[in-house]
Amino acid sequence: MIYLDNAATSYPKNEPALRRAMERYLALGASPGRGGYDRAVEAEELVSSIRQNIATFCHAPTGSHTCFAANATDALNTLIQGMADGTSHIVSTRLEHNSVLRPLRHMQYNDLLEVDILDFDDRGFVSVESIEAALRPHTKAVIITHASNVLGTVQPLIKIGAMLHRHGVALCVDASQSVGHLPIDMQAAHIDALVFTGHKGPAGPTGIGALVLDPCLDVKPSRFGGTGVDSHNPFQPTEYPARLESGTQNMLGIIALEECLRDLSIHTQSIRLKEEMRLLKRLFGALVKLPGVRVYGGHDMEKQVPLLSCTVNDMKAADVGAVLDGDFDIAVRTGLHCAPLVHERLGTAPYGTVRFSLGSHTTDADIDAAIEAMQEIAQSCGSS
Template sequence: MAKDVIYLDHAATSWPKPPEVIRAVVEAMEQAGANAGRGSHSLAVDSGRLLVRARMELAQLFGIRNAQDLAFCYNTTMALNMAIQGTLKPGDHVIATMAEHNSVRRPLEYLRRTRGVEVDFAEVDADGYVNLSHLGRLFRPNTKLVVCTHSSNLLGSIQPVGEIGDLAKSRGARFLVDAAQSAGSLDIDVSLMNIDLLAFPGHKGLLGPQGTGGLYIAPDLDLEPILTGGTGSQSENREQPDVRPDRYESGTQNVPGIAGLLAGVRRVREWKPGCIHRREWEQVQMLMEGLQELPGIRLLGPRAGEERSGLIAFTVKGLDSARVAHRLDREFGIAVRAGMHCAPLAHEAMGTLASGAVRASVGVGTTEDEVRSLLEAMRHILGAGV
């Protein structure tokens, strides 16, 4: 394992994974290698039980009353597509925000083009927070869905999803939350926050492997499946079964990946998301304080001392963000992310669409020494030029 790498790209994927996550993946491949729900022999039953346990752990983490309302997906993008395409019909109107990832924007643009779905994007302020007054004015009689990222993957701003959920409910619209940057590090309760649809990854804050994630679907909401096929249930029927979660889980499940996700979720629940968030926030504050002392640095998102998730994006006057990230990697062994971060609307709102930004993101294993190393590397780059 390349432990000499200073990994500050946890907003993309958490790494390295806890040892118990790795063990769980290997054990699932060795001991529960059959298809869950596709047989009555002991190996298939063991695989099925593993999925049940993982579903129940996730339900407890997110305040989901019935674990059957949670469908496994291969990533947040798949979950968001299931939610968006399964909800909206021709002539519907949807409200999203300028902080959204392309995993929201592109499905919406696709439906705008192919189904005549009407789309509006609520403004965000200079710190990356949704303008609730503007959002409220965007509602129409045909507004069926409100989509909001819980926390921006570029700006780190944490949106008031509870307030937005209340607003959506009062206007008769469904509420979809993209928890790509919050699941595992921020407290989420779908009932308290009036969340009808929650899309989340397994490979980021939940510490699981890539290729895992899920979608919570409110019990009174029937999404039109975007993927149909074998489910191991009601095989005599021509149509997709109505029973959950089979209705939304066609095909063979990633049992080894979900086994790793189960181990990761258990670790997160042991550490508690609130405690994880506080530690990450403190490290980002340390990083922000050091960066803002350097010449030509512009920090994006909430200011120092304010609430934000465990990332900070910044620009360097006169320097290309991709070049800065390249030097950090090659000369200092520091892994960060540079460019658009698949969030062009947020860059547009911040005026950084042309330059992009460098993003450093911390995780549960990040140390203060690693934060200091990034600051020292940036001092060297700014002193030596590129």
């Protein structure tokens, strides 16, 4: 199989990192915060150190809180529900994944948030000026994707963050498509909340995500339960991370996330991205020349992560994907990619697009095969 669906989940995984994580997990045994004996204390100390290491990886401000979640969707729900207070205004964009849009709409429907959704331009970017124009006196935060999961376009976070910082508005970033490909610097971009998942760019396991919070951003608890601390309190503890974490943690996932991030040094990410973008340019250059094929994304490679979408004449995206899979053994993602507003804007709804997303294991041979397959599909469609 030629795997070109890394934006959904990376494959193959970082096997050495996962094996190291399993060895550490099996040797540890105990759960953090669930006992006073040596192993439990050791587990708690380990998780605390991993929290700090993740904050360091993200260049988070001193005193930032790292809270673990089941995935980016879980972390975004924790963040959005924790900011909803019935009086605040949130600005977001049409580029967002349903992991942002649905919690926002739910909070809006229940009169817990006011929400404005901004458009993006024809090249897939949201302007700083449009965001600034949407701010109100009671705007609490702007929630924006770092990189679109449909177009791959990377938003100008440093400019957006500087503007919002001047207005005293929090910048909350969904980095699900960028962590592992692009360096993250929360301080440089004035990012107040960063969300990402382990199973995409970091090449880690499913079921683990993180929410990194600036110490000045207040997020209320939205789920309640055992935390291992302050058990006599009938209410959820107020201190982080217990405020936002309940129940036994995914220790294996937490350790695996750290091991995968440890392998993603800035130098390694830079080399990896350069190679991925070289391959994406080859794919883009070939697809735009095919009759009947329309490419979305890839028009500004300096502001792009390694993915792009396309359509083929009047073929449904799912049919193109089925041919790629059945006839050429190429795995891609088709449909709306859980980002319906992007497709409404592009005019590709309701069937969506065919998305090619590259990873660290993608080769020239993979791209050659994808190009040849798309050439055959386009020719077949054009002659029918």
